[in-house]
Amino acid sequence: MPKTLSGTAPLIISPFRHRFDPAEFCLLAYSSYELRGVVGVLPDEKGDTPSLWDMAGRNLPRNILPTSEAEEYGRWLLNCASALRLLTPPDAIRVSGQRWDLDLQRTVDRFKPxxxxxxVYGWYGVHVGILSLGDEGKAITKHALAALQARRR
Incomplete structure (x- = not known):
């Protein structure tokens, strides 16, 4: 599996509260790659990205078996990200045809039956990582960062 995935599948980017502090938002992105969902986080204005895997760990019960941890974390992240498609927040950005790159951090290749x-949410697995839009997507990234800053107020 490559360390970076690239695609042009439709993408949704939205501010997402990742801690209980009202100012703790990140930019969550949702897309697809082959038959797997893609859940990414875009760097904020300082270049920081929270760990999506740690985010899932904070929000899931502590009694998950170590053998199913990756699958449960992946399911939780897909749940949060796919909600962007179903209940799109007003400040979310929908993008089509824009190239994106995912710095791959984790993959659940295939969910258990x-x-x-x-x-799970229509996907056989999930790719998780840090998403970027490159030079062509600077205007989109700038717009997403403005929505993030507005949510932090």
Whole structure:
């Protein structure tokens, strides 16, 4: 598996509260790559990115078996990100045709079959990492950062 994934699949970017402090928002991005969901975080104005994996760990029960931790974390992240598509916040940005790159941090290649089938929110797995839009996407990134700053007020 490559360390960086690139795609042009439709993308949703939105401020997302990742801690209980009202000022703790990040830019969460949701897209797809092949048959897997893509959940990424964009760097903020300082270049900081919270760890999505740590975010999932803070929000899930502590009694997860170590053998299923990656799958449970991946499911939780897909849940949060796919909600952007279903309940799109007013300050979210929908982008089509824009190239994006994901600095891959974790992958759940294939979810285990479960009572509802083999997919989770329509995906067979999930890629998690830091997403960037490159030079062509500077205007989109700037707009997303403005929405992030407005949420922090």
């Amino acid at each position: 479960h009572q509802y089938g083999e997919t």
